[in-house]
Amino acid sequence: QRTRNPHNLPLPPGPQPQLIVGNLKDLPAGGREWDGYEALARRFKSDVIYLRVLGTSILSLNSFNAANELLNQQGAVWSDRPRLPMIKELMGWDWSLVLQSYHEGFASHRRIVQQHFQPGIVSAQYRPVMIFEVKVLLRSLLASPHRFADHLKRMAGAIIMMVTYGHRVVADDDPFIQLAEQVRRHSEQTPGAALVDTLPILIYLPSFIAPFKRLALWRRQLSVKMRDAPFLVVKEHLGSRNAVPSMVSSLLESESRPKDGSDEELIKNCGGVVYSAGADTTATALTNFFLAMSLYPDVQRRAHTELDAVVGRGRLPDFSDRDQLPYIGAILKETLRWKAVAPLGVPHCTTQADEYRGRYIPAKTTVLANISAMLHDPEVYTDPDEFNPDRFIAKEAQQAAPDPARAAFGFGRRICPGRYFADDSIWIAISNILQVFTISSVDIEETDIQWSSGLVSVPSAFGCDVQPRFEGAKNLTSDES
Numbered sequence: 001q002r003t004r005n006p007h008n009l010p011l012p013p014g015p016q017p018q019l020i021v022g023n024l025k026d027l028p029a030g031g032r033e034w035d036g037y038e039a040l041a042r043r044f045k046s047d048v049i050y051l052r053v054l055g056t057s058i059l060s061l062n063s064f065n066a067a068n069e070l071l072n073q074q075g076a077v078w079s080d081r082p083r084l085p086m087i088k089e090l091m092g093w094d095w096s097l098v099l100q101s102y103h104e105g106f107a108s109h110r111r112i113v114q115q116h117f118q119p120g121i122v123s124a125q126y127r128p129v130m131i132f133e134v135k136v137l138l139r140s141l142l143a144s145p146h147r148f149a150d151h152l153k154r155m156a157g158a159i160i161m162m163v164t165y166g167h168r169v170v171a172d173d174d175p176f177i178q179l180a181e182q183v184r185r186h187s188e189q190t191p192g193a194a195l196v197d198t199l200p201i202l203i204y205l206p207s208f209i210a211p212f213k214r215l216a217l218w219r220r221q222l223s224v225k226m227r228d229a230p231f232l233v234v235k236e237h238l239g240s241r242n243a244v245p246s247m248v249s250s251l252l253e254s255e256s257r258p259k260d261g262s263d264e265e266l267i268k269n270c271g272g273v274v275y276s277a278g279a280d281t282t283a284t285a286l287t288n289f290f291l292a293m294s295l296y297p298d299v300q301r302r303a304h305t306e307l308d309a310v311v312g313r314g315r316l317p318d319f320s321d322r323d324q325l326p327y328i329g330a331i332l333k334e335t336l337r338w339k340a341v342a343p344l345g346v347p348h349c350t351t352q353a354d355e356y357r358g359r360y361i362p363a364k365t366t367v368l369a370n371i372s373a374m375l376h377d378p379e380v381y382t383d384p385d386e387f388n389p390d391r392f393i394a395k396e397a398q399q400a401a402p403d404p405a406r407a408a409f410g411f412g413r414r415i416c417p418g419r420y421f422a423d424d425s426i427w428i429a430i431s432n433i434l435q436v437f438t439i440s441s442v443d444i445e446e447t448d449i450q451w452s453s454g455l456v457s458v459p460s461a462f463g464c465d466v467q468p469r470f471e472g473a474k475n476l477t478s479d480e481s
């Protein structure tokens with residue numbers, strides 16, 4: 001340790017570790033772990049907290065400032081992912097860019113996904129798909145408003161299936177969506193939470209005495225099926241010349257492809273990661289929006305007034321209206337801030353030892369960016385638990401609060417490549433929903449809702465009333481309008 005830490009620097013603040021197990025008992029667990037890390041930060045009066053659990057170093061970053069200085073500005077050292085034996089090695093998710101180590105194929109996967117989701121491509125090629133699927137959503141909300149959460153999931157999945165594979169989702173029981181849902185249900189556990197992640201030596205146990213290995217193998221087959229099935233359909237359609245243009249079809253048809261097709265695995269992986277990273281996150285943000293509208297009727301009234309003044313009641317809002325609808329834009333920002341979709345982000349990992357504010361950070365430290373804490377910092381966002389879009393509207397005496405996108409989508413070289421796509425699809429959905437409907441509460445309190453642990457924090461089921469907001473609102477959702 002002394003050769004690695006030649007100046008014998010102290011470690012960052014944190015609870016005193018116990019013999020052998022270290023800080024195992026201090027590790028936040030049992031739900032809302034982001035609050036647990038924030039409480040540690042308060043207890044030790046430090047936004048950076050260090051824990052050591054069975055030989056693994058964990059660093060929790062609880063302020064935007066620390067995340068910015070380390071993850072954004074020191075990307076070469078702070079952009080790896082931890083080993084995560086359960087999900088990557090046993091469940092086989094090492095194909096997914098989200099979890100891929102910085103040195104294993106990361107650059108090639110990242111380049112492809114980033115290229116296909118850059119702002120120019122999103123606005124030119126994907127916006128028409130979003131507009132189409134949002135209209136389908138509006139009609140589903142009219143037909144069965146109580147199933148709003150299912151409709152949001154379907155919409156998010158349908159947009160992604162179309163842009164990634166050219167596959168139109170026409171029914172709720174779409175086989176690809178069902179497969180992806182099945183995979184999601186079986187991968188809900190927080191990466192790093194399994195015992196084998198803390199004690200990787202357990203990976204060498206034979207399957208007959210380690211049931212978790214048999215379960216992991218079954219889940220591996222499922223995730224590979226989810227990745228391969230829609231890819232094979234695109235290949236088949238390309239063969240019969242009736243493929244709908246999509247990210248995967250354009251990669252398969254690219255002139256610059258190697259002749260031996262050795263990039264096929266890479267293309268499959270990039271297609272697979274888009275659904276698994278993009279569908280749930282988008283649907284969760286929109287579900288949180290429904291909750292906010294139920295709980296804050298004044299906010300909704302102000303949004304309706306803005307829509308009436310700018311768009312009128314004769315059509316649906318379009319992307320060209322966005323600059324004239326600042327309050328709707330502020331609702332989108334507040335939705336991403338109020339309930340972080342990924343409250344602890346995806347863990348980063350250091351590739352080598354480093355020093356921060358005079359403290360020693362060991363190599364291979366798992367780094368948890370507490371995105372929820374950053375978006376609820378009372379110094380930055382006054383009354384952070386309130387849903388108040390007004391904080392993003394600059395006034396003479398008040399500067400607009402910082403855009404939550406600076407934290408909500410992660411950091412540095414691992415920042416979410418789908419952020420422009422997510423921003424556009426959530427904006428068009430909320431502006432259209434607000435144009436047609438009034439969402440109101442059916443006696444829910446925020447305290448009734450539980451948020452799940454895991455990479456994506458999903459609210460427990462809640463009811464709300466969704467009604468057309470004026471005579472003729474229904475007509476806006478017809479195909480002709």
Ligand code: HEM
Pocket residue numbers: 097098099100110113117273274275277278279281282285341342345346347348408409410411412413414415416417418419421422
């Ligand atoms: C509300 C919507 C979304 C939120 C809040 C969100 C948030 C995040 C966060 C926090 C990360 C981790 C970044 C880090 O490690 O620092 C991430 C990674 C990622 N996201 Fe998103 N995301 C959203 C939507 C999407 C969409 C629509 C896509 C589809 C293109 C997508 C694709 C990805 C991928 C591929 C990664 C892994 C990047 C890497 O490891 O290099 N996300 N996202």
